[in-house]
Amino acid sequence: MISIGKVSKSFPGVKALDDISFTIQYGEVHGLVGENGAGKSTLIKILSGIYPQYEGNIVFDGSVRHFYSAHEAQTGGIATIFQELTVIKELSVAENIFLGREPTRRLGMLDWSVMRDKSNEVLQFLDTPLDPRETVGKLSVANQQIVEICKALVLNSRIIIMDEPTSSLTEHEVDQLFITIRRLKEKGITILYVSHKIEEIFEICDSITVLRDGKHIGTVEKTETSPDEVISMMVGRSMNMMFPPRSAKKGGLLLSVRDLSRIGEFEHVSFDLHEGEIIGFAGLIGAGRTELARALFGATALDTGEIGLYGDRIDHFAHPNDALSRGVAYLSEDRKGEGLMLELSVRENMSLPILKKISPYFFVQGARERELVQSYISKFKIRMTSIDQIVESLSGGNQQKVIISKLLLTESKVFIFDEPTRGIDVGAKYEIYKIMNDLTLEGKGIIFISSELPEVLGVSDRIFCMREGELVQEFTRDEAEPEKVMKVLAAGENLTGGDAA
Amino acid sequence: MRIVRSGQLKIIFILTGVNILIMAALTYLSPTFMTYGNITAVMTRMSELGMLAIAETIVLIGGGFDISIGAVMALSGAVLGTLHVMGVPFYLSIIIALAAGIAVGLLNAVLVVNLRLTPFIVTLATMAIVRSVVYALLKGNVLTELPEAFLNLYYVYVFKLPLLFVILVATAVIMAIMLKKTILGRRIFAIGGNEKTAYVSGVYVKRIRYFVYCLSGFICALAGLLFTVRIRAVIPDAGLNAPLEVITAVLIGGTTIYGGKGSILGSLLGILAMYLLLNGFSLLGLNPFWEVIILGVILIVVIGQEGIIKSFRAPFVRTRA
Numbered sequence: 001m002i003s004i005g006k007v008s009k010s011f012p013g014v015k016a017l018d019d020i021s022f023t024i025q026y027g028e029v030h031g032l033v034g035e036n037g038a039g040k041s042t043l044i045k046i047l048s049g050i051y052p053q054y055e056g057n058i059v060f061d062g063s064v065r066h067f068y069s070a071h072e073a074q075t076g077g078i079a080t081i082f083q084e085l086t087v088i089k090e091l092s093v094a095e096n097i098f099l100g101r102e103p104t105r106r107l108g109m110l111d112w113s114v115m116r117d118k119s120n121e122v123l124q125f126l127d128t129p130l131d132p133r134e135t136v137g138k139l140s141v142a143n144q145q146i147v148e149i150c151k152a153l154v155l156n157s158r159i160i161i162m163d164e165p166t167s168s169l170t171e172h173e174v175d176q177l178f179i180t181i182r183r184l185k186e187k188g189i190t191i192l193y194v195s196h197k198i199e200e201i202f203e204i205c206d207s208i209t210v211l212r213d214g215k216h217i218g219t220v221e222k223t224e225t226s227p228d229e230v231i232s233m234m235v236g237r238s239m240n241m242m243f244p245p246r247s248a249k250k251g252g253l254l255l256s257v258r259d260l261s262r263i264g265e266f267e268h269v270s271f272d273l274h275e276g277e278i279i280g281f282a283g284l285i286g287a288g289r290t291e292l293a294r295a296l297f298g299a300t301a302l303d304t305g306e307i308g309l310y311g312d313r314i315d316h317f318a319h320p321n322d323a324l325s326r327g328v329a330y331l332s333e334d335r336k337g338e339g340l341m342l343e344l345s346v347r348e349n350m351s352l353p354i355l356k357k358i359s360p361y362f363f364v365q366g367a368r369e370r371e372l373v374q375s376y377i378s379k380f381k382i383r384m385t386s387i388d389q390i391v392e393s394l395s396g397g398n399q400q401k402v403i404i405s406k407l408l409l410t411e412s413k414v415f416i417f418d419e420p421t422r423g424i425d426v427g428a429k430y431e432i433y434k435i436m437n438d439l440t441l442e443g444k445g446i447i448f449i450s451s452e453l454p455e456v457l458g459v460s461d462r463i464f465c466m467r468e469g470e471l472v473q474e475f476t477r478d479e480a481e482p483e484k485v486m487k488v489l490a491a492g493e494n495l496t497g498g499d500a501a
Numbered sequence: 502m503r504i505v506r507s508g509q510l511k512i513i514f515i516l517t518g519v520n521i522l523i524m525a526a527l528t529y530l531s532p533t534f535m536t537y538g539n540i541t542a543v544m545t546r547m548s549e550l551g552m553l554a555i556a557e558t559i560v561l562i563g564g565g566f567d568i569s570i571g572a573v574m575a576l577s578g579a580v581l582g583t584l585h586v587m588g589v590p591f592y593l594s595i596i597i598a599l600a601a602g603i604a605v606g607l608l609n610a611v612l613v614v615n616l617r618l619t620p621f622i623v624t625l626a627t628m629a630i631v632r633s634v635v636y637a638l639l640k641g642n643v644l645t646e647l648p649e650a651f652l653n654l655y656y657v658y659v660f661k662l663p664l665l666f667v668i669l670v671a672t673a674v675i676m677a678i679m680l681k682k683t684i685l686g687r688r689i690f691a692i693g694g695n696e697k698t699a700y701v702s703g704v705y706v707k708r709i710r711y712f713v714y715c716l717s718g719f720i721c722a723l724a725g726l727l728f729t730v731r732i733r734a735v736i737p738d739a740g741l742n743a744p745l746e747v748i749t750a751v752l753i754g755g756t757t758i759y760g761g762k763g764s765i766l767g768s769l770l771g772i773l774a775m776y777l778l779l780n781g782f783s784l785l786g787l788n789p790f791w792e793v794i795i796l797g798v799i800l801i802v803v804i805g806q807e808g809i810i811k812s813f814r815a816p817f818v819r820t821r822a
Contacts, residue, residue, distance in 0.1 A: 299701055321703035330701055338701055341694030343761045352691055352702040355684045362683050406702070 001025050002159065002190070007056035009042055016042040017054070018214040026158075029181060029191045031205035031222075033198070034234055038211040038425075040194050044161055047192070048080035049073030079152030080161040087144050089137030094119040096136050097150045122150040125187075126180050142173035149180065160184065161192040166200060167423065170284045170451075171486075178204050196425065198227045199454070210234055234426060243458035244433055246477070248440035250461070251275030253311070255328070255414050255445060257296065260305030265291035266469040269305070273414060273445040278436060280460025281449040282485055288469035289449045290333055293416045296447075297330040298323045310413075324353055329412035331403055333419035333449070335396070339403045342392040346384055347373050349391050350406045376405035380435070397428025404435060415439065416447045421455060433459055453482055453489075465489055509764050512755035516770040523777045531784040537661075539780070544666035545655070545731060547776040549574065551669040552724035553740070553747045554754075554768040555676050556717040561751060562680065563713040564693035564760030566620035569609060570721045570747060571740030572631035573602050577725030579635045582644040582735035591648055595726065602722025603715050605631055610714035614707050628744070636737050644735040654730045665727050669769075672720065677765045689713060693760030749799060750775050 003023040009016050017039045024030045034040050045051045047058065049067030057064045060076075067073040073080070087096050094115045095102075103111040103118075119132035128146045130139070136147055145165060152160050162181075166174045181191060181204055195201055201208060202222060210217040210233040217233045231242075255273040260266065266288035273279055281289045294300050296307065298317025307314055309326055317323040320330070332338035341349055350373045351358070358368045373387055380401045384394060391402060400420065407415060417436065421429040436446055436459060450456045456463060463475040465488045473488050527534040553570045560567040577598040584594035605627060612623040657664040680686035688709050691699040700706050728739055750771030756763025775792075782789050 297701070319703075319705065320701050321705065324703040332698075332701055334697075338695075338697040341691055341698050341761060343759075344690060344694045348687065348690065348694075352687070352699065352704070355687055359684050362685070364682060364684055364687060366682075 003059045009054040020216045022219040028206040031201040031208040032194045034211035039214040077158040079157035081148045083164040087136045094132035122153045141168045159190045163194045244437045248276035256308040261303045275443040276440045278446040278460045280456040280463045282456045283466035287466040327413040329407040330416045345388045347387040397424040418449045509755045527781045545663045548665040548669040549724040549728040551772050556720040558768045560717045561756045562693045562763045563689045567624045568744040569624040569628040571743030572628045573721035574725040575635045575739040577722035578729040578735040579638040583638045599722045602718040606715035606718025610711040614710045639737045652733045
């Protein structure tokens, strides 16, 4: 077993880990959970040799081990698969698997046949029929992850740390990953599985360690606990209700969408959105929901279809600015790529869409801007030292609140929220559901896209199931049972290895 | 009024300190340094590269890149001189010279925005093309046949400061206000910070890019006119080293090549430091060619520093993400 004894780690001004002690049994899948900032990443980085300086000790194979670099940890038997994969996309599968320890023949020539055979061997063990000669960049994210696992296996790693491994996988791919994990477990490999997703943890892990604010809250056997208990350990308060109750009344028609198509992405999509309503779009990744949202918002061009807004007929929005000026706002699923300007301040991020509104003549009205931004910061309790703080330095949940505030400042009537809770902790998620709820109480309408079925079902009044670019079925809130919806989503799927990524 | 964003304040302080240090050293080493004649000479000399630095700063903040700046500067002088020799009215020649600068900016913008080519490659190509046009216009010769009244602007002083320097400062102030206080400036920072975010926030990204490159062309053309006044001639090799010198100064001044960050004040402090060093070299009888080598070294150190600072910062940020 691996025992982590009294491990602490401080950064200037923050105690990231405070006297953590727990043990991981060999051959088990050990879940590590906690909200953002709980210290999970710090602990992973210590175990994988990225942070060589810490207090306490790590006992492994009966002796104290201290890794001073990622390389040392790897040769010591600990491999880490980070959320952001470290494969080199231009190289082949075999080259990636053997990166940095390529078998050579005389004169330092690469031994391709050994590389290929050994790659095939591990790929077969994982039951993944990949061609070792295939370029990794052409593979789906799920398969790229497999390549990383192969890398770990070739190294004879005894412990594999997986950091949020399912964050960009479809449900089907997640199932595949779990099969792989079970196979690794059979081989006696220990897995430290780090995730936000409680359901996954309960599906795959044998025991669970909970961290909160850098402290060890507890390590429990899965069979002796329940999701509710783990969640309350994580957040430090009991969360019987994961979703705020829906109380908004359905009002007049806000948006009606007829026969929207964009070739290769989605076809003949029609739906209505009313005041006070949240409509959920459920689907697997690649079902065309994000593409639909972007085209609806005017970020990409539509091929056919028309949009009605507050009773007026408009063909389509030619530019996001058209949509925003008519009261339609869009929250992108890609927080860092499309939601924020990381190096700019909170203030500049939040006021961007409303600059024109608050500035008659050309000059930005600084005082008005600050006042508006400040009001939302206090309203949503966004944690920051100053409104001029760079957005990059905020936590994920707070970053997301900055984006949502930015959209709310536009005083739009229709909001398209695409994966608004991705990668943020349970507490912040709840706050976002609450914000959505409050918006509908004010008579706004929300289109809610999420790949996490429980939240779509928990938050939406009506649920649209999207599959392969088409709206296949609509459920009311009462009809929508998880199994029923999932069956619709996954029916008739012909996933080609998740090439949507 | 905050001229620079908070993160930049440190760089501005450091650069101001460096400038003061250089001045103190030169005052100590050379009796002629702290004289009215020498100081105004430095001011005049830095005017045209100062203008180019303003243009480059704006383009870099907007997430672009422009190495055609020196060539555009040469072009405006060459157009002015050629048209004047041809007998075109002088005011019209000036307008056409400035328009030529805007035209090159427009070409850069079309290539970057519509054909989606990398700004570095685009402006490298336009730099070569524009420079060839300059050689063709001037047939490789120096042209000195210019109206006296125009050339005599060199001797005009405003409040005891040379006019060329006053034009530089005025341009800098206007552009700094544009960047920091107007909607347009905010949007330039926004597209440099993250083009996609700006787009889905309703910013017309393409229009802003067009504006930025054309503005750069205009300011560089204006720099060409200042340069012509200063050396009383049109020369085909004007601004040949400008991209290296200007980009170095701008990066030293805290503007990044990644966009969304930078200040005009910083860039001008960078240019000032450069010219003070150059002035010191000539006052102390050192070979001025060393300057280019020193610049190259400084550039690498500055970019290296940025990397070092980032590597310190990254682990801390990541743990909270």
